[in-house]
Amino acid sequence: MIAIGVDIGGTSIKGAAITDKGEILDRFSLKMDRSASPEISFGAMCDEINEFLKNKPYKNEIIGVGLGVPGILNRELGIVKSSPNMPKWINFKISDFVQKNLNLPVKIVNDASSAALGEAKFGTGKNYKNIVMITLGTGVGGGIIIDGKLYDGLGGTGAQLGHSVIRLNGRQCSCGRRGCLEAYASATALIKQAYIKKEKYPDSELNKVENIDAKCVFDLARADDKLAKKLVKKYVTYLSEGLLNICNEFRPDLILLSGGVANEGYYLIKKIESYMKRHNYGYLNAPKVPIKLASLGYDSGKIGAATLFFD
Ligand SMILES: [Zn+2]
Known part of the structure; x- marks a missing residue:
């Protein structure tokens, strides 16, 4: 199984195609403008991911996109309610937006939690x-x-x-x-x-x-x-x-x-x-x-x- 994992930070968005063994296949990154609207930031991220996947042999095997998001979330609804460093991120339906642009299932998680999850599954905590x-x-x-x-x-x-x-x-x-x-x-x-x-x-x-x-x-x-x-x-x-x-x-x-x-x-x-x-x-x-x-x-x-x- 392969999924895209993305770490969204205040200065950059960094992601990779990752296997269910925790191996990183290929990476991408783009700059993040923290004062921009979420539509612009996540629009740019979706463009980057589409471009990234274009010639990848595993393109059709991707089962979903996981996003580690800084801020207060409603995970079930896929919403970022607010983010301390991103003033324009107010009640933004991030999962719906990314899903529409990438045509892939999307899940979100708090950024600190996603790091803990990664370490627990594949790092020191395994x-x-x-x-x-x-x-x-x-x-x-x-x-x-x-x-x-x-x-x-x-x-x-x-x-x-x-x-x-x-x-x-x-x-x-x-x-x-x-x-x-x-x-x-x-x-x-x-x-x-x-x-x-x-x-x-x-x-x-x-x-x-x-x-x-x-x-x-x-x-x-x-x-x-x-x-x-x-x-x-x-x-x-x-x-x-x-x-x-x-x-x-x-x-x-x-x-x-x-x-x-x-x-x-x-x-x-x-x-x-x-x-x-x-x-x-x-x-x-x-x-x-x-x-x-x-x-x-x-x-x-x-x-x-x-x-x-x-x-
Ligand atoms: Zn405090």
Whole structure:
């Protein structure tokens, strides 16, 4: 079986033809204008997919198109109700629109959920039943797999694990509340703290960096920069508190980390595990939830979206 899986992001739309073994056959991508109307954006996407499929030998074997969509969805009706970064996406019937243009069945899923689904079926999570995946990027996203199946949430809105409050009256979050995990554990939050704190640390190498990103904060922490080490320590503390909440709420078989900050790999995991070990419910007697890195990288969302047609 072959399906098209598409990952729709704020700057680009990336898709691929994917087999039911999780193999990527061919890829396509196009730029995304977040201020454009959904008709224009998804019209361009459909043109791209039609062009992409034109000479493919498996063209007639495609069983459907799965879309990982950022925003609040009604999955059953195939509607994107709103999307925080796409102001013109209001109650748009995305499934109907794409179906008409491509003449193929269409299914939609929240983008964080589709990434979790991809990892659960074909990535690090493939031998686990209950998984929570946390994406540490511009924001903090989350997807939950229970008994091998995606937990959809009411109306298919998915889970908003990044917006659980870890500090009452804490930092302002993009969602309107204060103190959300996202305001502490996203790459954006780490970068923001670096800019706020660096003036107090004139010796820090961070003062010489023109565009600070999460990677450079971690690199400097590894190189023993005092401020960078402090920032990472605080970042890990908050992130670990968020992950401990998830452990206590779900006690999953596995927590997966993905997104830009997860590229810090074992250096990050080791610090998280050390913190969590000390604060685990039941301390040493309770089972410790393994924390692992997602393995499909930027392909997890596409693969997860295609997977909607393989169950
Ligand atoms: Zn929030």
